[in-house]
Amino acid sequence: MSLLHTPFRVSNNLHFRDSRTYYNLLCWLTGSLIKLVYFCTYDDSCRDDDELRSQNESLGSKSDNSRPVLRGKLHFAKFETSKINDCLEFIHSMKLHLGGGGAYKFADLFKEKLSVSLDKEDEMECLVTGANFLLKAVHQExxxxxxxxxxxxxxxxxxxxxxxxxxxxxxxxxxxxxxxxxxxxxxxxxxxxxxxxxxxxxxxxxxxxxxxxxxxxxxxxxxxDMLVGDIYGGTDYAKIGLSATTIASSFGKAISDNKELVDxxxxxxxxxxxxxxxxxxxxxxxxxxxxxxxxxxxxxxxxxxxxxxxxxxxxxxxxxxxxxxxxxxxxRHEGFLGALGAFMSYEKQCLDGLTVNKIPQRFPISVSSAGNKIYCSMNGKSNGNESIECTVYGT
Ligand SMILES: Nc1ncnc2c1ncn2[C@@H]1O[C@H](COP(=O)(O)OP(=O)(O)OP(=O)(O)O)[C@@H](O)[C@H]1O
Ligand SMILES: CC(C)(CO)[C@@H](O)C(=O)NCCC(=O)O
The missing domain is CATH 3.30.420.40 (ATPase, nucleotide binding domain)
Incomplete structure (x- = not known):
């Protein structure tokens, strides 16, 4: 089900405008599935990584070059659109909604349940931004x-x-x-x-x-399926490069089998x-x-x-x-490209002067996205829908 597919839609990538703080960011995209990408620092209730917590503590609130620093993880989650209430409950329980702003078809629901409004982003642009980011910054993506x-x-x-x-x-x-x-x-x-x-x-x-x-x-x-072999007496049609096992016609046998669906x-x-x-x-x-x-x-x-x-x-x-x-x-993060791209566009539009930086001792890859320098690292634990470690530096 796709509640956001309407003629008026600019995009189905939405993100929360966080006017208060950049500790928790959340982005989502919806067609059949709602995707969440959110950043949690180690001051947030959703963090769970002792190692990174101690890194934060050792850094205090300032990075080497005296810029404010936030270390944490990008997390990924998805919900079927029909289970929007589970999604809202998740956002609420994780306190991801604290400090939100923008709006659309789910707008009333988000406003009512979480007191946030939604922004729209261009779908294709977000997909590309997300793909470029993953391909350049994430090891073994x-x-x-x-x-x-x-x-x-x-x-x-x-x-x-x-x-x-x-x-x-x-x-x-x-x-x-x-x-x-x-x-x-x-x-x-x-x-x-x-x-x-x-x-x-x-x-x-x-x-x-x-x-x-x-x-x-x-x-x-x-x-x-009707195979080439079904048509050619069990043999290949070698002359045109088709083996006997190649599908000649998907579902083609159903026309001649004299069977019903239940069969x-x-x-x-x-x-x-x-x-x-x-x-x-x-x-x-x-x-x-x-x-x-x-x-x-x-x-x-x-x-x-x-x-x-x-x-x-x-x-x-x-x-x-x-x-x-x-x-x-x-x-690996196959379904989160749009959401990730929306997240990054949020960085660009709403978090002026912020960059997401890699943890230097990890992956030495830097990515420039839409004018912003974006760096990222993974801790080897990340797989598919889990998390990617990131550091956010203020300028
Ligand atoms: N749990 C699930 N429930 C429903 N569909 C699923 C599920 N897991 C995977 N899918 C598949 O993923 C598809 C939706 O993929 P995705 O969420 O990437 O795109 P979308 O945003 O819904 O679609 P579009 O980009 O066309 O608007 C579904 O059509 C279905 O084939
Ligand atoms: C309409 C979108 C872009 C919405 O995500 C997608 O479902 C899509 O690319 N559909 C295929 C439309 C077509 O090109 O025939």
Whole structure:
């Protein structure tokens, strides 16, 4: 469900304007899922890291060059949009709402429950800002996934552009990224995560997305998909490079099997559906990469959910169509790009003169985002939705 998808929407990235303090920052983006990105210093109730607490204490309230310093972590969390009340309760319990300001369709709810208002941000801009930040600043953010093998990619921040960013949310956006704030949305498709979940829900009666994804593990798509071998008497169509196991027509067997929906196992349906959507996105992405001569394609969005079969299918599609020339890569913080980008734009607009700096002894990578210097480090504990350590310096 997407409460914020209205004709008036500039973007579905919103963030809280924090007029009082920058101790707690919170950003969120909503389509099917609400994403939260918030920064907690070690003076906040949400912190839990003794090591960093002692670092803060040893630094006192001033950094080496006498600028005010705040150390803490960027945290990530997500909620289904239908569970907005759980989200509000979480924000309230974590005291993330203290000092808020802006507004939209959830505005009344936020105003009523948390006494904050909401700001709007541009969705594509936030996605790109979030992706650039993660790719440049966060160690082991991007990885390839093929034949069950996950390999972290070494990204040289000075050799990142251009690349294709494919964000697979409910729908799919394909964005050619040429630099910080330099991008063009070159394509998209409405056959995305919403299609998988929507059709899957109707066809399998699954009650939630995770259940549908879980089902796909046990399924066999060959029961429903028509393969090249089904058409060519079990053999390859070698002359045009198609093996017998290549899908000739997704769900194609359903037309000739004389079966009803109840005759198919939900797990087989889920598997075919996942394969169909992932394959199609992989293929369209490759074609767009080819169109602009892009070698690297980064896939993000919560459709992926770090799911092996999804990533494998996308990788195989890119590999197959590009004849090994292009490479699919995935991001650990896949679904938080927009929220993270909104968070950073908040830094820029509302926290004039502040920078987020890396903890120097950790990762020596610096990132410049939208005019602000942004640095970040990870403590090795971070994975996926957890946290990234950051330091905020005042100027
Ligand atoms: N727990 C979940 N509940 C619902 N959908 C989920 C869940 N986990 C993953 N998904 C998938 O993630 C998709 C939404 O992805 P994401 O949150 O990145 O984008 P969005 O903001 O909802 O969509 P868009 O960018 O098109 O507005 C859903 O359509 C579904 O395929
Ligand atoms: C409309 C958005 C950008 C909203 O996130 C997304 O769902 C999307 O890119 N959909 C695909 C639209 C299209 O290009 O066909």
């Amino acid at each position: 991007a990885f390839t996934y093929l034949d069950g093998q996950k390999e972290f990619a070494q990204i040289d921040p000075n050799d990142l552009y251009p690349y294709l960013l494919v964000n697979i949310g409910s729908g799919v956006s394909m964005i050619k990224v040429d630099g910080d704030g330099k991008f063009e949305r070159v394509s998209g498709t409405s056959l995305g995560g919403g299609t998988f979940w929507g059709l899957g829900r109707l066809l399998t009666k699954c009650k939630n997305f995770d259940e549908l994804l879980e089902l796909s593990h046990q399924g066999n798509n060959r029961v429903i 198919y196992k939900p797990e087989d349906i889920s598997r075919s559906l996942l394969r169909m959507i992932s394959n199609n996105i992989g293929q369209i992405s490759y074609l767009n990469a080819l169109r602009f001569g892009l070698k690297r394609i980064f896939f993000a969005g919560f459709f992926i959910r770090g799911h092996a079969y999804t990533m494998d299918t996308i990788s195989v599609a890119v590999n197959f169509w590009s004849k090994g020339e292009a490479e699919a890569m995935f991001l």
